[in-house]
Amino acid sequence: MSIDIETARRVAKLARIAVPESDLPELANEFSAILGFIEQLNEVDVDGIEPMTSVTPQRLKRRDDVVNDGGQQEAVLKNAPDAREGFFAVPKVVE
């Protein structure tokens, strides 16, 4: 499958990665090469095969429904690029 420039632009937007307009044609080419490689999967007969969800059959464990951690505001905010008054600070989100 060949990926066009419009699709490459849309995928970059969905992935929230800024890609300069001039880089889109090469990106589309790379996607096409990788997806071309992936297309081999169409040769496999997968009728009646369930998609794998867990490589080891298991039921996820449930822990007791109790508070076991918390009160670590300072540690949580320690690595934030911008933290103010106990919150993560971001550009204005709503008008």
Add this chain to the structure above:
Amino acid sequence: MSELSKLKISEARDALKKGELTSVELTQACLSEIEKADALGAFVHKTPELALDMAKAADANKAGGDLNGIPLGIKDLFCTKGVPSQAASGILEGFKPEYESTVTTQLFADGAVMLGKLNMDEFAMGSSNETSVYGNAVNPWKRGNDDAQLTPGGSSGGSATAVAADLCLGATGTDTGGSIRQPAAFVGITGIKPTYGRVSRWGVVAFASSLDQAGPMTKDVRDAAIMLKAMSGHDPKDSTSADLAVPDFEAALTGDIRGKTIGIPKEYRMDGMPEEISKLWDDGTAMLKDAGAVIKDITLPHTQYALPAYYVIAPAEASSNLARYDGVRFGHRAKLDAGDGITEMYEKTRAEGFGDEVKRRVMIGTYVLSAGFYDAYYNRARRVRALIKKDFEDVFAAGVDAILTPATPSAAFGLGEMDNEDPVKMYLNDVFTVTVNLAGLPGISVPTGVDHQGLPLGLQLIGRPWEEGDLLNTAYALETAAGFVAKPGKWW
């Protein structure tokens, strides 16, 4: 003094226990080797003061475990409290975790000493360590008298280099598609990826959560057994970690493999396989046969679809996992222009912070998960994955104890040699290893020979789930028969 860093973990352990050596002496020897080895690009964050403090504590603690006082290198993918942990990415620049990964917590509880953090491909995405924000790690081996720098493989390239160049006694690695086994083969050391769920993923920066496993990279099989035991075990903080007892893997190393059935899968004899790899495989097969194993030709019919399935599943999981790098909670945030809103903050931060290969995989993952393509790509790949796992289950059910294959399709290649190639060409490095991740099985790479240029080559053994002890014992028999003792000449 520099000789001390050449010790194996088992040798150092025994000398430490007898009081013939102190951890401080051993640690200082490694630190001095590291100081002289910047040209190898292995250690990217050095922690000498911390190492010496840990060594002193180990010397004072007579009750420590097998790793008490043993200096190790830690892959940059592991979160280490207060020490930069960047996954070799610009987007995590300046990140110092407030917590310790379960693996490093367990290693340190056993008494291990951390020398520093090791280079790798960015977010463990790569097979040559060339996608690292820190620059390349360099293979200590060279092609005869040729001066060209070679890759140590990837993604655990710094770990491979550090162990092969005797900068440390062992190192942690992680393996999502071959990232422990391929670099181990490229530098002539041992590396094991355990069964999925054997080792906790908590505190290890996530790439593809259904495939990622940590494991040791060491100078021999015995050391791998010792280190794997310390890394393994159930962790309530990782819901996929298995609640199973951890056996004494070292005790399993008897070298007796008489009557064991070793499968040789015909699909791994790829078209155009170099004669040297083919011969290495045949030699390894003969060694196991001479040791008393029964050799059986087997078929794993879906092998050729493993790489394409992997290149759907791994990027899909990566695109979800890497969504957390948004410039809000940790790491890099782009400088914004007047009027930029939160979307521009995300887009600019991710464009600046991620390298090209990471961007490529995140976007491929985004595409295969997007509306209209989810079934055609992602669900189909997960169905193929189920078939690949069944291939292995069928041969194990037919009595096969372990499977022998080459570890890599070639010896180490030159840094920069793949620059102008299609990305898919680089992906082919993992052709023999990636099936094991998709099936969740344990796999080990053992150095078995050298090519015509004197570069190390490895063979891979694949075991039954949860039977790392048996797998390590087969690897031990292969190691003993192969007698690989070559070391790189020191040029750094």
